Amino acid sequence: MQKITAPKKAPLSRIQEKNRNLILKAGLEVFSKYGFRGATVDQLANAAGMSKPNLLYYFPSKEAVHVALLEELLENWLEPLIELGPSDNPIDEILVYVKKKLAMSRAYPLESRLYANEILQGAPNFSGAIKGPLKELVDEKAKLIQSWSDEGKIAVVNPYHLIFSIWSTTQHYADFDVQIAGILPTDKEEITKDAETYLEHMFRSILTPKA
Amino acid sequence: MQKITAPKKAPLSRIQEKNRNLILKAGLEVFSKYGFRGATVDQLANAAGMSKPNLLYYFPSKEAVHVALLEELLENWLEPLIELGPSDNPIDEILVYVKKKLAMSRAYPLESRLYANEILQGAPNFSGAIKGPLKELVDEKAKLIQSWSDEGKIAVVNPYHLIFSIWSTTQHYADFDVQIAGILPTDKEEITKDAETYLEHMFRSILTPKA
DNA sequence: TGAAAAACAAAGCATTTGCTCAAAAATTCA
DNA sequence: TGAATTTTTGAGCAAATGCTTTGTTTTTCA
Numbered sequence: 001m002q003k004i005t006a007p008k009k010a011p012l013s014r015i016q017e018k019n020r021n022l023i024l025k026a027g028l029e030v031f032s033k034y035g036f037r038g039a040t041v042d043q044l045a046n047a048a049g050m051s052k053p054n055l056l057y058y059f060p061s062k063e064a065v066h067v068a069l070l071e072e073l074l075e076n077w078l079e080p081l082i083e084l085g086p087s088d089n090p091i092d093e094i095l096v097y098v099k100k101k102l103a104m105s106r107a108y109p110l111e112s113r114l115y116a117n118e119i120l121q122g123a124p125n126f127s128g129a130i131k132g133p134l135k136e137l138v139d140e141k142a143k144l145i146q147s148w149s150d151e152g153k154i155a156v157v158n159p160y161h162l163i164f165s166i167w168s169t170t171q172h173y174a175d176f177d178v179q180i181a182g183i184l185p186t187d188k189e190e191i192t193k194d195a196e197t198y199l200e201h202m203f204r205s206i207l208t209p210k211a
Numbered sequence: 212m213q214k215i216t217a218p219k220k221a222p223l224s225r226i227q228e229k230n231r232n233l234i235l236k237a238g239l240e241v242f243s244k245y246g247f248r249g250a251t252v253d254q255l256a257n258a259a260g261m262s263k264p265n266l267l268y269y270f271p272s273k274e275a276v277h278v279a280l281l282e283e284l285l286e287n288w289l290e291p292l293i294e295l296g297p298s299d300n301p302i303d304e305i306l307v308y309v310k311k312k313l314a315m316s317r318a319y320p321l322e323s324r325l326y327a328n329e330i331l332q333g334a335p336n337f338s339g340a341i342k343g344p345l346k347e348l349v350d351e352k353a354k355l356i357q358s359w360s361d362e363g364k365i366a367v368v369n370p371y372h373l374i375f376s377i378w379s380t381t382q383h384y385a386d387f388d389v390q391i392a393g394i395l396p397t398d399k400e401e402i403t404k405d406a407e408t409y410l411e412h413m414f415r416s417i418l419t420p421k422a
Numbered sequence: 423t424g425a426a427a428a429a430c431a432a433a434g435c436a437t438t439t440g441c442t443c444a445a446a447a448a449t450t451c452a
Numbered sequence: 453t454g455a456a457t458t459t460t461t462g463a464g465c466a467a468a469t470g471c472t473t474t475g476t477t478t479t480t481c482a
Contacts, residue, residue, distance in 0.1 A: 015429070015479085033332060038248030041470060051431045056471065058429095113331055116386070120324055120331070121244060123389045130393035138394050155416075160395055161409035165380050168387070172379035175327070178334045182341035183349050184371055198372035205366075205416040226449085226459070252440055262461050267441065 019058050022048045027065040032113040036066050067125055073111055074129050084141055090148040091207045098203050101170035106192055112174035154207045230269050233259045238276040243325040247277050278336055284322055285340050295352055301359040302418045309414050312381035317403055323385035365418045
């Protein structure tokens with residue numbers, strides 16, 4: 001009987017490596033701006049600086065580029081939450097998570113918008129990840145947070161909604177960037193600084209047990 | 212000299228009224244799901260239950276439907292914030308705003324996603340509204356909140372970021388609905404109830420002055 | 423160095439898309 | 453009622469879109 005193996009992944013050549021990266025970078029730009037259906041292969045090829053057939057030489061379809069991006073995204077997206085772990089000072093532990101999330105919003109706004117677009121449109125290529133690894137991770141961390149509540153180390157809060165509020169407030173600065181810039185036409189540096197101060201204050205308030 | 216008047220708006224006939232509404236309803240469904248570029252006139256006509264040329268008899272283009280929807284949306288979106296006004300009990304005044312916003316997210320998720328789509332994609336048809344009426348309204352309310360801070364009636368917070376955090380946390384329940392449903396497969400009623408409890412608690416915490 | 427393999431792109435193909443045309447059907451109202 | 457008006461649509465058109473075909477250029481490596 002023949003051994004069933006994972007599809008052979010020949011190591012990528014130098015050129016393959018370079019071009020796949022160019023395409024993924026282009027896909028990030030274009031998909032995050034227009035969503036999957038709004039993006040065209042022409043736009044992708046243009047942004048990647050190569051011809052359309054050449055792009056399709058590296059990825060079999062527009063959808064394949066999109067899926068590859070989402071897969072890559074998931075890891076990076078989960079990472080900060082994975083790092084949230086047991087601590088003697090749970091409040092600071094959670095605040096560190098908030099700061100990491102905010103920093104990611106700032107450093108990777110396109111990734112944030114790519115993710116937001118996918119979820120907004122019903123997560124057609126992502127619902128597996130949501131109900132699988134994402135849910136498991138959140139369930140696990142929710143338990144941890146719940147235990148901190150039970151031990152009186154942080155205030156009593158619904159851990160799931162706490163996590164949702166961290167996600168929403170931090171990602172807002174990437175996803176609704178245009179709106180924020182329209183309302184606060186000051187420089188981004190200052191907005192980010194104020195956001196960090198505000199969010200730290202807010203989450204510290206809700207997490208600090210009432211005397 | 213002839214008087215310059217606004218373009219004549221003949222009152223709409225019964226049929227016109229009905230069909231324009233059908234089209235706007237269809238547009239809300241389709242645009243909120245796929246974004247402007249991802250939506251097609253065929254989808255719109257289908258969802259509206261009429262032929263493509265007939266739809267284009269009522270609106271000159273796909274974009275016109277989109278713009279009409281956004282204009283209608285703006286009013287409803289601003290309304291709850293407009294109602295935020297002077298009060299002897301500023302904390303409750305703000306909490307009422309939070310609750311209204313959350314209720315809107317629950318009652319009009321498609322509208323919320325339509326808005327989110329537009330902002331995410333750079334607000335190509337909305338940047339005027341953001342820099343105009345929206346900014347003015349937010350500036351005004353920020354001053355009000357700042358005055359409450361100054362008078363010691365609420366804690367010291369950055370009023371702009373407070374408003375952003377109210378928007379992001381409440382709209383999250385509409386915009387990221389798929390993600391939340393994937394993580395919390397309980398019934399929506401309960402999620403909404405818990406969300407309200409959590410958010411009320413959170414904003415009360417940050418707004419209550421430290422003794 | 424030269425033949426095999428990999429990388430590339432001009433042209434093209436079928437389908438979709440946004441919108442129009444011309445004419446038919448339905449409605450209005452004198 | 454019947455002529456004028458409004459509403460509706462089948463057919464179609466040019467452009468865009470996703471992807472392929474075909475063949476050329478570049479790279480690899482024995």
